[in-house]
Amino acid sequence: MNRHISSHGARTGPRRRHRVAGAGSTVAAFLAFGMAPLATAPAAQADFDDLFDFSWLSDMLNPADAAPLDLDPGAALGSEFDMTSFIGQWFYEPLHAGMQWWITNPFGELINNSINDLSGMYLIGNGADGTLLNPDGGDGGLWFGDGGDGWTSDLPGIDGGDGGAAIGFFGNGGDGGAGGIGADGGAGGAGATWMGNGGVGGVGGAGGNGGDGGAAVGWFFGNGGIGGAGGEGIAGSFANGGTGNGGAGGNGGAGGTGGTMYGNGGNGGKAGVGGDGAAGTSVNVNGGNGGVGGNGGAAGTNFWQNGQAGIGANGAAGGNGGDAFKDANGDFLGNGGNGGAGGAGGGDGAAGSSSVGGSPGAGAAGGNGGQGLTGGNGGTGGKGADAGDGVGGTGGVGGDGGAGVAKGGTGGTGGVSGASTGFNDGVAGGDGGRGGDASGAAGVQGVGGNGGTGGAGGISVAGQSGAGGNGGDGGNGGTDDDTIQTFGGNGGAGGKGGATNVGVAGNGGNGGNGGNGTVGAGGGLLSGTHAAGGTGGAGGGPTATNSSGIGGIGGNGGNGGSGTGWRDVNGDVFTDAPGTVYSVGGNGGNGGTGGALLGGTGNAGGDGGNGGNGATSGVSVGGNGGNGGTSQIGTGGHGGDGGDGTTTGGNGGNGGNGGGTTSAVTEARGGDGGNGGESAGVQAPTSSLNLASHGGNGGNGGNSSTNAVRFGTGGGNGGDGGAGHLGADGGKGGNGGSGGTAGAAPNMGGNGGNGGSAEAGNGGTGGTGGTGGTGIAGTAGESPEAGAGTDGGKGGTGGIGGNGGTGGTSNTGNGGQGGTAGTGGTGGQGGGGGRGGTDSAGNGLDGGNGGTGGDGGAPGVAGAGGTSTSGADGAAGNAGVDGTGGTGGSGGSGGNGVAGVDGASSATGVGGDGTAGGNGGNGGEGGTGGTSGTGLGGRGGGAGGGGAGGAGGNGGSGGTDSDGVGYDGGTGAAGGNGGEAGNAGQGGLGAGGTQGQGGFGTNGGRGGVGGNGGAGGDGIGPANSAGDGGDAGAGGNGGTGSPNLSNPGGGSGGDGAAGGVGGAGGDGTGNAAGGDGGTGGDGGDGGPSRFPGDGGTGGAGGAAGTSTPDGTPGNPGSAGTDGQPGPVIP
Incomplete structure (x- = not known):
């Protein structure tokens, strides 16, 4: 039969199909469905729903028994029922096999060709496979048929053809063709519109990317196509001008999406590994770098909820670095190549319901560094994919550094793990790679490579987040020949724990251990830090500003490496003693910081690593212990112990400072100091190293929190000094940490460490x-609006x-x-x-x-x-x-008096009088200072200031009645008196009955201003007179100031307030007499004190009312008397 040529221009060609055993039993069902479009139209009364009645499926699967299909999962499958798999296995696959049998057998071809010829369209049949000239596969028939497979390229750099689509109702998309060398595979074709699977993506050629799997676009059923595998990276070569670097591995293709109602997403395609770097040659002595590993293909999603997403593929490993070239004697002449980075894992699909059931891919390991004079560095581990719904992918481990003669390569950094969703736990980050060893040589110092840093742990929103990856161990220096100086590499730092929002953050990864060497650490023979343990990773923190979860514990520091002993054959260092064996242990790594969630809870800092030991013979020095990690909210980590040495013991590490806590359960003390290392008592010969024989000192205990809100629970204990044997002195004990700020119970300071014991030397x-x-502060008094302030x-x-x-x-x-x-x-x-409030009468109340x-x-x-x-x-x-x-x-301030109410003005009568201002409240007493048995008593508290008096109310203006008589203005009210200042607190009782300093005095309250008199009403007519102005109110007196109890001086007395201004007399018109002005208010007296207050100024009298030429003008009012200054209190 003729095969369909797609819009890609594919040529007709044969297509091989394997016949499925038993497929003939499905032919009747297929024909019943396949010929339906050519049948007579159904009767008019037929329901549209009949199109979706699949009861005939039972007859097809078991013609001898047309009973309804038993969908019981236990009876049918023996495991959890999966409708998508059931439909695929028992419905679609038999139908598809029957369709292919019909399309490809001679009788079916005869019928199909007739139908296609009659219609003038390609209705039934498979698409043609792609060719060199037409690489893409042809589309299937408009009713039924699979898409053709894409052409597989055998040409370098030429991509494979895409699979053809099944554009009809039923059929699979064609598979993508494989790519040529360095080229990508073709994409799989899309499945049919009703039922059909997407085609498989084509495999990438060497270093090429795999093609994406075809989408299942059918509305009823279809599985997405599997992504094509990425090609492996090409191995490096220096031939024909090559760089020697390995090629990158190809990325896996993404899986196709599943069908609308039922169907699974396709799995992501496998990634290709990176190519190895070439070994060095006599022309190119350095080894080539390894290629980067490919990324895993992402999983295809399921379109709806009746299925699941595919599986994201893992990343592929990076290629290894090539070794350097060796001469005829086997000696390296160049450096090793670096390892390639590992590929990242493929994702599990987009977030949402379409990602249910998928799993993300893991990151791959980095490649190892090559060997050489200097070893190549290890590659970084690949990142784990974030989960759309579930647990994230694991980060890959870092590659190991390559071995070297002078220097080992650095280990690769571990990969970061992917994030998990919801309550799913996170996964640990990838470990750092190990540092490369260094052999050293005659006249060449060998230094081991440093370990790689651990990767960060995966985030979890509400579950347990992943721990940080552990740091890689430092590489060792060669120890076979004790005449060669070799030094250990430093351990890598631990990775940070994964963050969280409302769950538990991940713990920090542990630091790697330092490497060993003949000397071990630098020991004055090589600058820089060597053989030290890595720092612990920080505990995980928050993903948001105010996360309410629990912080992670800081990782422990790595232990320092050991020295096995370097022999100073010629006495270059120990000039008086050639042949002395010398070694130094590496320092322990510091503990990681504890994670803190400011809206939740923190956690402890990590412990410091132990110092490495020196050799047990010759002159050796122990390494110092690492310091404990600090904690912002939690306990500080303990310091590591110092290493032992024959001559000098290492010092213990200091304990980490503890953070504050608001919980009565959570410990928040400082960490204990580490113990000092022992000394065997060997006396060092004369050298420039200034070595002394003694035990190591103990580390100091960590301090507790001094935060005013989050309280500590005690200082850490100091570590014990190390013992001194023979004639060596014992080490000094470490100091205890400070207790910090106390909570509900007082905190003890940490105990000092014990001095180290000695044999013939002195004890430490x-x-x-x-x-x-420090004791917790007392609670502050309350300041009610309508009551007196309460006591503190x-x-x-x-x-x-x-x-x-x-x-x-x-x-x-x-x-x-x-x-x-x-x-x-x-x-x-x-x-x-507390500050005083105001009572119902407007008077200020006393402060607490x-x-x-x-x-x-x-x-x-x-x-x-x-x-x-x-x-x-x-x-x-x-x-x-x-x-x-x-x-x-401090005493609380007295409340201020409320201002008086102004009198009402009247249009036809006497003006209203103002009300008096409220008196200010008295200030509170300062508190007494605390006592101390043998120390100093506390200072007394400061006195509270007196409240200010309220201003007097103004008198209202008088009016004029209907007869033309003017009425008097209202009288202004007196201002309130200022409150007295409280007394300063007494100093607390101290050693020998001596009191602490007394508190400071403060000022009395200021008096309130007197109210102004109201203006008189105007008079009209000869027989009438204008009203007189109202008298003004007196100013309030100032309050008494309080003295200082410890030094001369004190608070000032309050100033007296000014009297009010008298009201103006009313004006006469029509020969009416003018009114008299009101009398001004007297000024208030100043308050008494060592620095008394000033008296207030008397108010001015009111202006006289005017009249017409025939009338009599009024008299001006008298001015008020000035207030007196307050008396002096000695």
């Missing part, structure tokens, strides 16, 4: 105890100081001195008194008294001196003192 000194925490609360007691550490013991030397006891914490400040300051905390116990068997015992530590008493709270 005990550490100093930490200062106790008492401040909390300061925390107890930490105990001093015990001095180290000794056999024949002297015992160590005990540590000094920690000082008690300062008492908390008393709460301030300030709270008493908290008592100072008790000191710790001094450390006992170390004992000695035959030497002198050590002295006990110095005693501590009580903490300073807390400052008393």
Whole structure:
């Protein structure tokens, strides 16, 4: 039969189809469906719904039994029922097999050709496969038929053809053709419009991308096509001018989308691995770099909910770097190539209902670095894909650094893991790659490569987020020949934990361990940091500003590497002792910072790594322990222990500072310091390194929080000093951490560490105890609008100081001195008194008294001196003192008096009088300072200021009646008096009955201004007179100021207020007499104090009323008397 040529111009050609066993049983059903378009139209009364009646499916699957199909999942499948798979396996596939049998057998071809010829259209049949001249496959028939496959390219750089579409009602899209070398595969063709699967994407040629799978566009059923695989990267070569670098791997094609009602998305195509770099040659001595791995193909989505998305493909590994060229003696002449980065995982489809059931791909491993004089670096791990609905993909591990002679390659960084959705847990980030080893050589120092950094953990919105990947270990220096100086590489840092919003953030990854070497760390022979453990990764934090979840724990620092011993054959370093063996342990890595969610909860910092040990023979020095990680909301991490050495022990790491917490359950103390390493007592020969024989000092304890809102729970303890053997002294104990700001219970300072013991040397000194925490501040008094201010609360007691550490013991030397006891914490400040309000009469009410300051905390116990068997015992530590008493709270200010109400003006009568202004309230007393047994009493609180008096109300204006008589203006009211200042607080009782300083005084309240008199009404007519102006009110008196209790001076007395202005007399018209002006108000007196207030100015008298020439003018009012200044209080 003739095959359809698509719009791509494909040529006709044979198409091989494998016959499906049993397909003949479906022919009747297929013909019944396939010939339906040619049949007579149905009767008019037939329902449209009959088109979608699939009851005939039971007859087709089991003609002998036409009973309804049993869809019970247990009976049919034996597992969870999947309608999409059921339709595909038991309905579509048999029908499709029957269709292909019909299309490809001679009898069917005869009938189909007749139908196509009669219609003049290509209705039934498969599309033609693509060719070189027409690469794309042809489209299937308008009714039935598959699309043709795309042409497979055998030409470099030429893409494969796309598969043809099944444009009819029923059929599969054609498969895409494979690409030539370096070219992409063709895309799969689309499935039919009613039922049909998308075609498979074509495979990419070497380094080419795979074609996308075809979409299933059928409205009833269809699975998306699988994405084509990406081609593998071409291996690097220097031939024909090549660079030697490996080619990138091809990306996998994306899976096609599933059908509308039923159908699964296609799986993403497999990614191609990166090509390896070429080995160096005599012309190109350096190895080539590895190629980048391809990215996995993304999964196709299901169009609706009756199916699932496909599977995202994993990324492909990066290619390895090539080794450098070696000469005839086997010695490297160049450097190794770098490893290629790993490919990223393919996604699981777009977010939403169309992504249900898919899974994202994982990132791939980075390639390893090649070997050489300097090893190549490892490639970065690929990123895991984010999940559209579910768990994210895992990040790939970093590639290992290549081995070198002088320097090992750096390990690759681990890949970041993809994000998870909803309550799904996140996944851990990829680990960093290991650093490459370095052998060193005669006259050449060998330095191991550093480990790679771990990748960040995957985010989870509401579940447990993924941990950060661990840092890679540092590479080792060669240790076979102890005459060669080699040094370990540093461990890589741990990755950061995944963030969260309302879930639990991921923990930070642990730092990698430092590498070993003959020397180990630098030890004064090589600058820079070597053999050190990596820093722990930070705990995960928030994804939003105010996330309410839980922060992640910081990762632990890696341990330092060890020195196996380098022999100074010629005495270059140890000039008096050629042949001395020398080694140094690496320092431990610092712990990671604890994650903090400011709207939720934080977590602890990571512990510091232990210092590495020196060799057990010769002269060796232990590495220092790493510091504990800090925490913003949580406990600080513990310091790592110092490493042991034959000569010098390493110092312990300091504990991390703790953060504050608002929870009574959450610990928020400082971390403990690490213990010092031991010394075997070997005395170092003369050298430029200035080595001394002693045990390592203990690390200091971390401080607790000083945040005023989030409280700490105690300082960390200092670490113990390391023991000294033979004639070495013991190490000093670490100091205890400060208690910080106390919460509901006072915080203790951390205890000092014990001094290290000794044999013939002196015992170590005990550490100093930490200062106790500051007491919590008293609560502030309330300030009601209509009541007196309430008193402030008492401040909390300061925390107890930490105990001093015990001095180290000794056999024949002297015992160590005990540590000094920690000082008690300062008492908390008393709460301030509340401001006074105003009563119903408009008078200000008194302010509240300030709270008493908290008592100072008790000191710790001094450390006992170390004992000695035959030497002198050590002295006990110095005693501590009580903490300073807390400052008393300030008294609250008195309330201000309310201004009086103005009198009402009248148009025909006497003006109304104003009401008096309210008096100001008295200020509150300052709180007494806190007491201290052996320390200083707290300062008294400041006095509260007196409230200001309210202004007097103005008199209303008089009116004129109907007869022309003017009425008097109203009288202005007096201003309110200012309130008295409260007394300053007394200082707290301190050592020997000595009080702390008293509080400061403050000012009395200012008097209120007197009200103005109202104007008199105008008079009209000869027998009448105008009204007189109203008298003004007196100004209020100033309040009394309070003195300072500790120093001369104090608050000023309040100033007296000015009297009001008298009202003007009314004017006479028509020969009426003018009114008299009102009398001005007297000024208020100033308040008494060491600095008294000024008296107020008397108010001016009112102006006289005028008259016509025949009338009599009024008299002006008298001015008020000035107020007197306040008396001086000594």
